[in-house]
Amino acid sequence: MPEPLLEARGLVKTYGQVEALSGANFAVYPGEVVALVGDNGAGKSTLVKTLVGAVTPDGGQILLDGRPTSFGSPRDAQALGIETVYQDLALAADLDAAANLFLGREQLRGGLLGALGVLDKRAMRDRAVEAFAELGVQLGDIGAPVATLSGGQRQSVAIARSVAWASRVVFMDEPTAALGVVQRGRVLDLVRRVRDRGVSVVLISHNMPEVLSVADRVEVLRLGRRVARFEAAETSLEELVAAMTGAMDGAPPNEENEGDAA
Amino acid sequence: MNHAREALRRLRGQNTVWTFLVLAVLVLVFSILRPNAFATVFEFRSIATESAILVLLAVGQTFVIVTAGIDLSVGSVLIFSGVVAVRTMNALDSGPHAGWGVIAAGTGAGLAAGLGWGALNGFLIAKAKVPPLIVTLGTLGMALGFGQILTHGIDIGNVPSALADTVGSGSVLGIPWLIVVAVLVVAAAASGLALTRFGRYTRAIGSNAEAAGRVGIRADRHLIKVYALSGLLAGLAGVLNLAHFSSTTLTSGTQDNLNAIAAVVLGGTSLFGGTGSVIGTVIGVFIPAVLESGFAILQVQSFWQTVAVGAVLVAAVYSDQLRRRRRQQA
Structure with missing residues:
Protein backbone atom coordinates (compact mmCIF):
# COMPACT_ATOMS: atom_id res chain seq x y z
CA MET A 1 0.00 0.00 0.00
CA PRO A 2 1.18 3.60 -0.60
CA GLU A 3 1.99 5.90 2.24
CA PRO A 4 -1.08 7.26 4.06
CA LEU A 5 -1.93 10.87 3.36
CA LEU A 6 -3.14 11.47 6.88
CA GLU A 7 -2.58 9.07 9.71
CA ALA A 8 -3.36 8.82 13.41
CA ARG A 9 -1.09 6.69 15.59
CA GLY A 10 -2.04 5.69 19.11
CA LEU A 11 -4.20 8.75 19.81
CA VAL A 12 -5.36 9.13 23.39
CA LYS A 13 -7.96 11.57 24.62
CA THR A 14 -9.67 11.54 27.99
CA TYR A 15 -12.52 13.70 29.19
CA GLY A 16 -12.51 13.49 32.98
CA GLN A 17 -13.05 9.82 33.78
CA VAL A 18 -13.98 8.88 30.23
CA GLU A 19 -11.35 7.70 27.81
CA ALA A 20 -12.79 8.65 24.43
CA LEU A 21 -9.71 7.50 22.52
CA SER A 22 -7.43 4.85 23.98
CA GLY A 23 -4.65 4.49 21.47
CA ALA A 24 -6.65 4.88 18.29
CA ASN A 25 -5.07 4.36 14.87
CA PHE A 26 -6.56 5.57 11.63
CA ALA A 27 -5.32 6.13 8.09
CA VAL A 28 -6.50 7.95 5.00
CA TYR A 29 -4.84 7.11 1.68
CA PRO A 30 -4.69 9.44 -1.32
CA GLY A 31 -7.73 9.48 -3.59
CA GLU A 32 -10.00 7.18 -1.62
CA VAL A 33 -13.28 7.26 0.21
CA VAL A 34 -12.68 5.71 3.60
CA ALA A 35 -15.58 5.14 5.96
CA LEU A 36 -15.09 5.51 9.68
CA VAL A 37 -17.71 3.43 11.45
CA GLY A 38 -18.43 2.48 15.01
CA ASP A 39 -21.23 2.31 17.51
CA ASN A 40 -22.30 5.37 19.49
CA GLY A 41 -19.54 6.26 21.93
CA ALA A 42 -16.87 4.42 19.98
CA GLY A 43 -14.90 7.67 19.71
CA LYS A 44 -15.60 8.57 16.09
CA SER A 45 -16.34 12.23 16.63
CA THR A 46 -13.41 12.67 19.01
CA LEU A 47 -11.09 11.04 16.49
CA VAL A 48 -12.36 13.28 13.71
CA LYS A 49 -12.07 16.37 15.89
CA THR A 50 -8.44 15.60 16.64
CA LEU A 51 -7.70 15.05 12.95
CA VAL A 52 -9.24 18.38 11.91
CA GLY A 53 -7.65 20.39 14.70
CA ALA A 54 -10.76 20.99 16.81
CA VAL A 55 -9.47 18.89 19.71
CA THR A 56 -5.88 18.43 20.90
CA PRO A 57 -5.10 14.80 21.76
CA ASP A 58 -3.50 13.92 25.11
CA GLY A 59 -1.18 11.44 23.48
CA GLY A 60 -0.23 9.83 20.20
CA GLN A 61 0.79 11.22 16.84
CA ILE A 62 -0.84 12.71 13.78
CA LEU A 63 1.13 12.31 10.57
CA LEU A 64 0.56 14.19 7.34
CA ASP A 65 2.48 12.73 4.39
CA GLY A 66 4.35 10.60 6.91
CA ARG A 67 5.61 13.59 8.88
CA PRO A 68 4.42 14.22 12.45
CA THR A 69 2.26 17.30 12.63
CA SER A 70 -0.03 19.03 15.08
CA PHE A 71 -2.98 21.32 14.54
CA GLY A 72 -3.56 24.13 17.01
CA SER A 73 -6.95 24.95 15.52
CA PRO A 74 -9.20 23.98 12.61
CA ARG A 75 -7.62 26.90 10.75
CA ASP A 76 -4.25 25.13 10.87
CA ALA A 77 -5.77 21.99 9.41
CA GLN A 78 -7.60 24.02 6.76
CA ALA A 79 -4.37 25.70 5.76
CA LEU A 80 -2.99 22.21 5.04
CA GLY A 81 -5.96 21.32 2.85
CA ILE A 82 -8.09 19.46 5.39
CA GLU A 83 -11.74 20.49 5.58
CA THR A 84 -14.81 19.30 7.48
CA VAL A 85 -18.49 19.10 6.59
CA TYR A 86 -20.35 19.16 9.87
CA GLN A 87 -23.46 17.15 10.57
CA ASP A 88 -25.49 20.26 11.31
CA LEU A 89 -24.28 21.89 8.09
CA ALA A 90 -22.78 25.06 9.60
CA LEU A 91 -24.16 27.27 6.88
CA ALA A 92 -25.45 30.79 7.48
CA ALA A 166 -9.79 21.22 0.57
CA SER A 167 -6.84 20.10 -1.47
CA ARG A 168 -6.22 16.91 0.53
CA VAL A 169 -8.94 15.49 2.76
CA VAL A 170 -12.59 16.23 3.46
CA PHE A 171 -14.22 14.82 6.58
CA MET A 172 -17.97 14.36 6.24
CA ASP A 173 -19.95 13.69 9.39
CA GLU A 174 -23.21 11.88 8.58
CA PRO A 175 -23.69 13.84 5.34
CA THR A 176 -26.91 12.07 4.43
CA ALA A 177 -28.47 11.70 7.87
CA ALA A 178 -31.32 14.16 7.38
CA LEU A 179 -32.01 13.48 3.72
CA GLY A 180 -34.64 11.66 1.68
CA VAL A 181 -33.83 8.83 -0.70
CA VAL A 182 -33.33 10.87 -3.86
CA GLN A 183 -31.28 13.56 -2.20
CA ARG A 184 -29.24 10.92 -0.40
CA GLY A 185 -28.32 9.43 -3.76
CA ARG A 186 -27.26 12.81 -5.10
CA VAL A 187 -25.03 13.48 -2.09
CA LEU A 188 -23.39 10.06 -2.44
CA ASP A 189 -22.74 10.78 -6.12
CA LEU A 190 -21.18 14.01 -4.98
CA VAL A 191 -18.94 12.11 -2.56
CA ARG A 192 -17.69 9.94 -5.44
CA ARG A 193 -17.09 12.96 -7.65
CA VAL A 194 -15.06 14.59 -4.88
CA ARG A 195 -12.87 11.48 -4.69
CA ASP A 196 -12.52 11.39 -8.47
CA ARG A 197 -11.11 14.88 -8.30
CA GLY A 198 -8.32 13.49 -6.16
CA VAL A 199 -9.51 14.68 -2.77
CA SER A 200 -9.75 11.93 -0.16
CA VAL A 201 -13.02 11.65 1.70
CA VAL A 202 -13.50 10.37 5.24
CA LEU A 203 -17.13 9.40 5.62
CA ILE A 204 -18.57 9.03 9.10
CA SER A 205 -21.83 7.15 8.89
CA HIS A 206 -24.19 4.86 10.73
CA ASN A 207 -25.75 3.64 7.55
CA MET A 208 -23.87 0.43 6.69
CA PRO A 209 -25.40 -0.25 3.25
CA GLU A 210 -24.49 3.32 2.32
CA VAL A 211 -20.95 2.84 3.61
CA LEU A 212 -20.53 -0.33 1.56
CA SER A 213 -21.88 1.31 -1.57
CA VAL A 214 -19.72 4.42 -1.56
CA ALA A 215 -16.57 3.66 0.43
CA ASP A 216 -13.40 2.05 -0.90
CA ARG A 217 -12.26 1.05 2.57
CA VAL A 218 -13.79 0.86 6.01
CA GLU A 219 -12.09 1.35 9.35
CA VAL A 220 -13.97 0.27 12.45
CA LEU A 221 -13.64 1.98 15.80
CA ARG A 222 -14.72 0.39 19.07
CA LEU A 223 -14.20 1.64 22.61
CA GLY A 224 -11.68 4.22 21.48
CA ARG A 225 -9.50 1.91 19.37
CA ARG A 226 -9.45 0.74 15.79
CA VAL A 227 -10.52 -2.88 15.85
CA ALA A 228 -10.69 -3.71 12.15
CA ARG A 229 -10.08 -2.43 8.63
CA PHE A 230 -11.78 -3.80 5.55
CA GLU A 231 -11.73 -3.42 1.78
CA ALA A 232 -15.34 -2.44 1.15
CA ALA A 233 -15.60 -4.71 -1.87
CA GLU A 234 -14.50 -7.74 0.11
CA THR A 235 -16.62 -7.34 3.20
CA SER A 236 -20.23 -7.78 4.18
CA LEU A 237 -22.76 -6.06 6.35
CA GLU A 238 -22.53 -8.88 8.90
CA GLU A 239 -18.77 -8.57 9.18
CA LEU A 240 -18.99 -4.80 9.73
CA VAL A 241 -21.67 -5.10 12.37
CA ALA A 242 -19.75 -7.87 14.11
CA ALA A 243 -16.64 -5.72 14.25
CA MET A 244 -18.59 -2.72 15.52
CA THR A 245 -20.38 -4.58 18.27
CA GLY A 246 -17.44 -6.69 19.34
CA ALA A 247 -19.07 -9.96 18.33
CA MET A 248 -15.84 -10.91 16.58
CA ASP A 249 -13.70 -10.17 19.64
CA GLY A 250 -13.05 -13.93 19.85
CA ALA A 251 -11.06 -13.66 16.65
CA PRO A 252 -8.18 -11.29 17.38
CA PRO A 253 -8.34 -8.01 15.47
CA ASN A 254 -5.53 -7.59 12.99
CA GLU A 255 -4.38 -4.43 14.75
CA GLU A 256 -1.17 -5.87 16.23
CA ASN A 257 0.24 -7.29 13.04
CA GLU A 258 -0.49 -4.22 10.92
CA GLY A 259 3.00 -3.00 11.56
CA ASP A 260 2.06 0.67 11.24
CA ALA A 261 3.15 1.34 14.80
CA ALA A 262 6.70 0.40 13.90
CA MET B 1 -34.21 38.10 -18.51
CA ASN B 2 -34.20 35.26 -16.09
CA HIS B 3 -31.96 37.30 -13.83
CA ALA B 4 -34.36 40.24 -13.88
CA ARG B 5 -37.30 38.06 -12.98
CA GLU B 6 -35.41 36.43 -10.16
CA ALA B 7 -34.30 39.79 -8.85
CA LEU B 8 -37.89 41.02 -8.95
CA ARG B 9 -39.14 37.97 -7.13
CA ARG B 10 -36.51 38.37 -4.46
CA LEU B 11 -37.35 42.05 -4.14
CA ARG B 12 -41.02 41.25 -3.58
CA GLY B 13 -40.05 38.80 -0.88
CA GLN B 14 -38.25 41.50 1.04
CA ASN B 15 -40.02 43.26 3.87
CA THR B 16 -38.44 46.57 2.96
CA VAL B 17 -40.54 46.88 -0.17
CA TRP B 18 -43.78 46.47 1.76
CA THR B 19 -42.68 48.97 4.39
CA PHE B 20 -41.86 51.45 1.68
CA LEU B 21 -45.33 50.98 0.16
CA VAL B 22 -46.92 51.63 3.57
CA LEU B 23 -44.93 54.85 3.89
CA ALA B 24 -45.80 55.92 0.34
CA VAL B 25 -49.51 55.27 0.94
CA LEU B 26 -49.43 57.26 4.19
CA VAL B 27 -47.75 60.21 2.51
CA LEU B 28 -50.21 59.99 -0.39
CA VAL B 29 -53.29 59.87 1.86
CA PHE B 30 -52.20 62.80 4.02
CA SER B 31 -51.20 64.77 0.93
CA ILE B 32 -54.63 64.26 -0.64
CA LEU B 33 -56.46 65.07 2.59
CA ARG B 34 -54.47 68.22 3.36
CA PRO B 35 -52.44 69.19 0.28
CA ASN B 36 -51.73 72.70 1.52
CA ALA B 37 -50.56 71.75 4.97
CA PHE B 38 -48.94 68.34 4.57
CA ALA B 39 -47.57 68.17 1.05
CA THR B 40 -45.17 71.04 1.50
CA VAL B 41 -41.41 71.23 1.43
CA PHE B 42 -41.54 72.86 4.84
CA GLU B 43 -43.48 70.01 6.41
CA PHE B 44 -41.31 67.32 4.84
CA ARG B 45 -38.19 69.13 5.93
CA SER B 46 -39.39 69.47 9.49
CA ILE B 47 -40.35 65.79 9.62
CA ALA B 48 -36.88 64.87 8.37
CA THR B 49 -35.16 67.21 10.82
CA GLU B 50 -37.09 65.91 13.80
CA SER B 51 -36.33 62.35 12.74
CA ALA B 52 -32.60 62.81 12.05
CA ILE B 53 -31.45 62.04 15.58
CA LEU B 54 -33.63 58.94 15.84
CA VAL B 55 -32.26 57.81 12.46
CA LEU B 56 -28.74 57.71 13.92
CA LEU B 57 -29.87 55.56 16.85
CA ALA B 58 -31.88 53.30 14.59
CA VAL B 59 -29.00 52.80 12.14
CA GLY B 60 -26.75 51.54 14.94
CA GLN B 61 -29.61 49.44 16.24
CA THR B 62 -29.98 47.86 12.79
CA PHE B 63 -26.49 46.37 12.92
CA VAL B 64 -27.11 45.12 16.45
CA ILE B 65 -30.43 43.49 15.58
CA VAL B 66 -28.95 41.90 12.46
CA THR B 67 -26.54 40.06 14.79
CA ALA B 68 -29.69 38.83 16.60
CA GLY B 69 -28.92 41.14 19.50
CA ILE B 70 -30.64 44.17 20.98
CA ASP B 71 -29.38 47.48 22.36
CA LEU B 72 -31.73 49.02 24.90
CA SER B 73 -29.12 51.49 26.12
CA VAL B 74 -29.03 53.87 23.11
CA GLY B 75 -31.40 56.48 24.59
CA SER B 76 -29.45 56.68 27.83
CA VAL B 77 -26.11 56.70 26.03
CA LEU B 78 -27.42 59.61 23.95
CA ILE B 79 -28.18 61.56 27.14
CA PHE B 80 -24.88 60.61 28.79
CA SER B 81 -22.86 61.59 25.72
CA GLY B 82 -24.64 64.94 25.54
CA VAL B 83 -23.83 65.55 29.20
CA VAL B 84 -20.18 64.62 28.73
CA ALA B 85 -19.95 66.82 25.62
CA VAL B 86 -21.41 69.90 27.28
CA ARG B 87 -19.48 69.39 30.53
CA THR B 88 -16.26 69.16 28.50
CA MET B 89 -17.09 72.31 26.55
CA ASN B 90 -18.02 74.21 29.70
CA ALA B 91 -14.90 73.06 31.49
CA LEU B 92 -12.77 74.51 28.68
CA ASP B 93 -14.79 77.68 28.23
CA SER B 94 -18.03 78.27 30.07
CA GLY B 95 -19.03 81.38 28.12
CA PRO B 96 -21.74 81.25 25.42
CA HIS B 97 -19.24 82.18 22.71
CA ALA B 98 -16.88 79.28 23.07
CA GLY B 99 -14.87 78.66 19.93
CA TRP B 100 -14.80 75.71 17.53
CA GLY B 101 -11.79 74.19 19.23
CA VAL B 102 -13.79 73.86 22.41
CA ILE B 103 -16.78 72.51 20.49
CA ALA B 104 -14.59 69.96 18.73
CA ALA B 105 -13.13 68.81 22.04
CA GLY B 106 -16.60 68.45 23.53
CA THR B 107 -17.85 66.60 20.48
CA GLY B 108 -14.87 64.24 20.66
CA ALA B 109 -15.56 63.61 24.33
CA GLY B 110 -19.25 62.90 23.59
CA LEU B 111 -18.38 60.48 20.78
CA ALA B 112 -15.81 58.75 22.98
CA ALA B 113 -18.36 58.41 25.76
CA GLY B 114 -20.82 56.75 23.38
CA LEU B 115 -18.12 54.50 21.96
CA GLY B 116 -17.10 53.54 25.49
CA TRP B 117 -20.59 52.46 26.53
CA GLY B 118 -21.02 50.57 23.28
CA ALA B 119 -17.70 48.77 23.68
CA LEU B 120 -18.64 47.90 27.26
CA ASN B 121 -21.94 46.46 26.03
CA GLY B 122 -20.12 44.45 23.38
CA PHE B 123 -17.50 43.18 25.79
CA LEU B 124 -20.07 42.00 28.33
CA ILE B 125 -22.15 40.33 25.62
CA ALA B 126 -19.34 38.72 23.62
CA LYS B 127 -16.83 37.87 26.33
CA ALA B 128 -18.82 37.60 29.55
CA LYS B 129 -21.70 35.96 27.63
CA VAL B 130 -24.39 37.94 29.43
CA PRO B 131 -27.52 38.15 27.21
CA PRO B 132 -27.77 41.45 25.26
CA LEU B 133 -31.16 42.24 26.77
CA ILE B 134 -29.72 42.20 30.28
CA VAL B 135 -26.43 43.91 29.49
CA THR B 136 -28.05 46.81 27.70
CA LEU B 137 -30.84 47.06 30.28
CA GLY B 138 -28.07 47.43 32.84
CA THR B 139 -26.14 50.04 30.86
CA LEU B 140 -29.42 51.82 30.11
CA GLY B 141 -29.75 52.44 33.84
CA MET B 142 -26.06 53.12 34.42
CA ALA B 143 -25.58 55.58 31.56
CA LEU B 144 -28.67 57.56 32.53
CA GLY B 145 -27.71 57.44 36.19
CA PHE B 146 -24.18 58.70 35.54
CA GLY B 147 -25.63 61.44 33.32
CA GLN B 148 -27.84 62.55 36.17
CA ILE B 149 -25.00 62.30 38.70
CA LEU B 150 -22.76 64.49 36.51
CA THR B 151 -25.49 67.14 36.31
CA HIS B 152 -27.07 66.62 39.74
CA GLY B 153 -30.23 65.91 37.80
CA ILE B 154 -30.55 69.44 36.45
CA ASP B 155 -30.38 70.05 32.71
CA ILE B 156 -27.39 72.00 31.49
CA GLY B 157 -28.41 74.52 28.84
CA ASN B 158 -25.09 76.28 28.52
CA VAL B 159 -24.39 75.13 24.97
CA PRO B 160 -21.98 77.26 22.88
CA SER B 161 -24.10 79.31 20.52
CA ALA B 162 -21.73 78.56 17.64
CA LEU B 163 -22.79 74.91 17.91
CA ALA B 164 -26.50 75.52 18.50
CA ASP B 165 -26.85 78.00 15.64
CA THR B 166 -25.08 75.91 13.02
CA VAL B 167 -25.33 72.17 13.55
CA GLY B 168 -28.23 72.53 15.96
CA SER B 169 -30.64 74.60 13.92
CA GLY B 170 -28.76 75.96 10.93
CA SER B 171 -28.73 74.87 7.32
CA VAL B 172 -26.21 74.36 4.61
CA LEU B 173 -27.48 75.20 1.10
CA GLY B 174 -31.00 75.21 2.52
CA ILE B 175 -30.67 71.72 4.00
CA PRO B 176 -30.62 71.53 7.80
CA TRP B 177 -27.32 70.28 9.21
CA LEU B 178 -29.07 67.51 11.08
CA ILE B 179 -30.37 66.08 7.81
CA VAL B 180 -26.94 66.37 6.19
CA VAL B 181 -25.31 64.42 9.01
CA ALA B 182 -28.06 61.80 9.00
CA VAL B 183 -27.84 61.33 5.23
CA LEU B 184 -24.06 60.89 5.36
CA VAL B 185 -24.32 58.36 8.18
CA VAL B 186 -27.11 56.46 6.42
CA ALA B 187 -25.14 56.33 3.16
CA ALA B 188 -22.03 55.01 4.90
CA ALA B 189 -23.95 52.51 7.03
CA ALA B 190 -26.13 51.25 4.18
CA SER B 191 -23.07 50.52 2.02
CA GLY B 192 -21.29 49.09 5.03
CA LEU B 193 -24.02 46.59 5.73
CA ALA B 194 -24.76 45.65 2.13
CA LEU B 195 -21.38 45.75 0.42
CA THR B 196 -18.56 45.13 2.84
CA ARG B 197 -17.04 42.22 4.67
CA PHE B 198 -18.04 43.89 7.94
CA GLY B 199 -21.68 43.80 6.86
CA ARG B 200 -21.44 40.22 5.68
CA TYR B 201 -19.91 39.06 8.96
CA THR B 202 -22.64 40.93 10.81
CA ARG B 203 -25.28 38.97 8.91
CA ALA B 204 -23.40 35.69 9.14
CA ILE B 205 -23.13 35.96 12.92
CA GLY B 206 -26.81 36.84 13.24
CA SER B 207 -27.69 33.96 10.98
CA ASN B 208 -25.54 31.26 12.55
CA ALA B 209 -22.87 32.37 15.00
CA GLU B 210 -21.45 28.87 15.30
CA ALA B 211 -21.05 28.48 11.55
CA ALA B 212 -19.28 31.82 11.44
CA GLY B 213 -16.93 30.67 14.18
CA ARG B 214 -16.15 27.43 12.39
CA VAL B 215 -14.95 29.20 9.27
CA GLY B 216 -12.68 31.33 11.40
CA ILE B 217 -14.75 34.50 11.86
CA ARG B 218 -14.04 35.91 15.31
CA ALA B 219 -17.65 36.42 16.35
CA ASP B 220 -16.72 37.85 19.76
CA ARG B 221 -14.54 40.59 18.31
CA HIS B 222 -17.09 41.39 15.68
CA LEU B 223 -19.90 41.71 18.23
CA ILE B 224 -17.81 44.16 20.25
CA LYS B 225 -17.33 46.25 17.11
CA VAL B 226 -21.05 46.18 16.30
CA TYR B 227 -22.11 47.30 19.79
CA ALA B 228 -19.32 49.89 19.80
CA LEU B 229 -20.71 51.21 16.51
CA SER B 230 -24.17 51.46 18.02
CA GLY B 231 -22.69 53.31 21.01
CA LEU B 232 -20.68 55.63 18.76
CA LEU B 233 -23.77 56.56 16.75
CA ALA B 234 -25.69 57.13 20.00
CA GLY B 235 -22.83 59.41 21.07
CA LEU B 236 -23.08 61.33 17.80
CA ALA B 237 -26.85 61.52 18.27
CA GLY B 238 -26.19 62.86 21.78
CA VAL B 239 -24.04 65.69 20.45
CA LEU B 240 -26.62 66.55 17.76
CA ASN B 241 -29.40 66.38 20.36
CA LEU B 242 -27.43 68.77 22.55
CA ALA B 243 -26.91 71.15 19.65
CA HIS B 244 -30.53 70.97 18.50
CA PHE B 245 -32.25 71.48 21.86
CA SER B 246 -29.46 73.48 23.52
CA SER B 247 -30.02 71.27 26.51
CA THR B 248 -29.04 67.90 27.90
CA THR B 249 -32.74 66.86 27.88
CA LEU B 250 -32.26 64.52 30.84
CA THR B 251 -35.88 63.50 31.13
CA SER B 252 -36.56 62.85 27.44
CA GLY B 253 -35.13 59.94 25.56
CA THR B 254 -36.66 57.20 27.66
CA GLN B 255 -38.65 56.11 24.63
CA ASP B 256 -35.74 56.48 22.21
CA ASN B 257 -34.56 52.90 22.49
CA LEU B 258 -38.01 51.48 21.82
CA ASN B 259 -38.60 53.91 18.96
CA ALA B 260 -35.30 52.89 17.42
CA ILE B 261 -36.07 49.19 17.77
CA ALA B 262 -39.56 49.73 16.35
CA ALA B 263 -38.08 51.56 13.36
CA VAL B 264 -35.61 48.75 12.69
CA VAL B 265 -38.29 46.09 12.85
CA LEU B 266 -40.76 48.11 10.77
CA GLY B 267 -37.98 48.48 8.23
CA GLY B 268 -37.89 44.75 7.63
CA THR B 269 -34.91 43.73 9.74
CA SER B 270 -35.60 40.43 11.44
CA LEU B 271 -35.49 40.35 15.23
CA PHE B 272 -34.10 36.84 14.81
CA GLY B 273 -31.04 38.26 13.06
CA GLY B 274 -29.37 37.47 9.78
CA THR B 275 -31.19 39.91 7.52
CA GLY B 276 -31.77 43.61 7.51
CA SER B 277 -31.30 46.85 5.65
CA VAL B 278 -30.36 50.34 6.71
CA ILE B 279 -32.65 51.95 4.12
CA GLY B 280 -35.53 49.90 5.52
CA THR B 281 -34.75 51.29 8.95
CA VAL B 282 -34.87 54.85 7.64
CA ILE B 283 -38.32 54.11 6.20
CA GLY B 284 -39.20 52.60 9.55
CA VAL B 285 -38.26 55.86 11.28
CA PHE B 286 -40.41 57.88 8.92
CA ILE B 287 -43.63 55.89 9.27
CA PRO B 288 -44.31 57.00 12.88
CA ALA B 289 -43.03 60.51 12.09
CA VAL B 290 -45.35 60.88 9.10
CA LEU B 291 -48.26 59.48 11.10
CA GLU B 292 -47.64 61.94 13.91
CA SER B 293 -47.38 64.90 11.61
CA GLY B 294 -50.37 63.81 9.55
CA PHE B 295 -52.55 63.27 12.60
CA ALA B 296 -51.53 66.66 13.95
CA ILE B 297 -52.51 68.35 10.70
CA LEU B 298 -55.80 66.43 10.57
CA GLN B 299 -56.32 67.42 14.20
CA VAL B 300 -56.64 63.82 15.23
CA GLN B 301 -55.34 63.26 18.76
CA SER B 302 -51.65 62.49 18.29
CA PHE B 303 -51.93 59.63 20.78
CA TRP B 304 -53.42 57.58 17.94
CA GLN B 305 -49.94 57.57 16.43
CA THR B 306 -48.54 55.33 19.18
CA VAL B 307 -51.55 53.03 18.87
CA ALA B 308 -51.09 52.74 15.11
CA VAL B 309 -47.33 52.18 15.30
CA GLY B 310 -47.77 49.53 17.99
CA ALA B 311 -50.24 47.64 15.82
CA VAL B 312 -48.08 47.91 12.70
CA LEU B 313 -45.07 46.71 14.69
CA VAL B 314 -46.82 43.54 15.80
CA ALA B 315 -48.01 42.97 12.23
CA ALA B 316 -44.46 43.43 10.92
CA VAL B 317 -42.99 40.85 13.29
CA TYR B 318 -45.86 38.46 12.58
CA SER B 319 -45.24 38.67 8.83
CA ASP B 320 -41.54 38.04 9.42
CA GLN B 321 -42.46 34.92 11.41
CA LEU B 322 -44.72 33.74 8.61
CA ARG B 323 -41.97 34.28 6.07
CA ARG B 324 -39.51 32.27 8.15
CA ARG B 325 -41.96 29.44 8.65
CA ARG B 326 -42.73 29.27 4.94
CA ARG B 327 -39.03 29.23 4.21
CA GLN B 328 -38.44 26.35 6.57
CA GLN B 329 -41.10 24.28 4.85
CA ALA B 330 -39.59 24.91 1.43
Missing part, protein backbone atom coordinates in the same frame (compact mmCIF):
# COMPACT_ATOMS: atom_id res chain seq x y z
CA ALA A 93 -29.07 30.27 6.43
CA ASP A 94 -29.77 33.90 5.58
CA LEU A 95 -26.84 34.21 3.20
CA ASP A 96 -26.87 32.89 -0.35
CA ALA A 97 -24.88 29.93 -1.60
CA ALA A 98 -22.00 32.01 -2.95
CA ALA A 99 -21.70 33.95 0.31
CA ASN A 100 -21.61 30.68 2.22
CA LEU A 101 -19.01 29.20 -0.10
CA PHE A 102 -16.73 32.17 0.62
CA LEU A 103 -17.71 32.65 4.27
CA GLY A 104 -14.61 33.66 6.20
CA ARG A 105 -12.59 33.78 2.95
CA GLU A 106 -14.25 36.71 1.24
CA GLN A 107 -12.63 38.25 -1.79
CA LEU A 108 -12.34 42.02 -1.69
CA ARG A 109 -12.30 44.53 -4.52
CA GLY A 110 -9.00 46.03 -5.52
CA GLY A 111 -7.64 49.40 -4.55
CA LEU A 112 -9.39 51.82 -2.20
CA LEU A 113 -12.68 49.92 -2.16
CA GLY A 114 -10.87 46.80 -1.05
CA ALA A 115 -9.11 48.74 1.68
CA LEU A 116 -12.57 49.78 2.87
CA GLY A 117 -13.60 46.14 2.99
CA VAL A 118 -15.87 46.21 -0.05
CA LEU A 119 -16.64 42.71 -1.29
CA ASP A 120 -16.06 41.58 -4.86
CA LYS A 121 -19.47 39.95 -5.08
CA ARG A 122 -19.33 39.31 -8.80
CA ALA A 123 -16.01 37.48 -8.71
CA MET A 124 -17.17 35.34 -5.79
CA ARG A 125 -20.47 34.59 -7.50
CA ASP A 126 -18.73 33.59 -10.72
CA ARG A 127 -16.33 31.30 -8.88
CA ALA A 128 -19.19 29.83 -6.89
CA VAL A 129 -21.16 29.07 -10.06
CA GLU A 130 -18.04 27.36 -11.40
CA ALA A 131 -17.48 25.37 -8.22
CA PHE A 132 -21.08 24.16 -8.08
CA ALA A 133 -21.10 23.27 -11.77
CA GLU A 134 -17.88 21.31 -11.39
CA LEU A 135 -19.48 19.12 -8.75
CA GLY A 136 -22.79 18.90 -10.56
CA VAL A 137 -24.65 20.71 -7.82
CA GLN A 138 -27.85 22.27 -9.16
CA LEU A 139 -29.24 25.15 -7.18
CA GLY A 140 -31.60 27.10 -9.43
CA ASP A 141 -31.33 30.59 -8.00
CA ILE A 142 -27.80 31.02 -6.71
CA GLY A 143 -28.72 34.35 -5.12
CA ALA A 144 -31.40 32.88 -2.85
CA PRO A 145 -30.73 32.48 0.87
CA VAL A 146 -29.67 28.87 1.55
CA ALA A 147 -32.58 28.60 3.99
CA THR A 148 -34.87 28.44 0.95
CA LEU A 149 -32.99 25.45 -0.53
CA SER A 150 -33.92 21.82 0.03
CA GLY A 151 -32.04 19.75 2.59
CA GLY A 152 -30.07 17.98 -0.14
CA GLN A 153 -29.16 21.23 -1.84
CA ARG A 154 -28.01 22.68 1.46
CA GLN A 155 -25.89 19.62 2.15
CA SER A 156 -24.46 19.96 -1.36
CA VAL A 157 -23.55 23.58 -0.70
CA ALA A 158 -21.82 22.57 2.53
CA ILE A 159 -19.90 19.81 0.75
CA ALA A 160 -19.04 22.05 -2.19
CA ARG A 161 -17.67 24.62 0.22
CA SER A 162 -15.37 22.11 1.86
CA VAL A 163 -14.26 20.67 -1.45
CA ALA A 164 -13.61 24.12 -2.90
CA TRP A 165 -11.01 24.74 -0.20
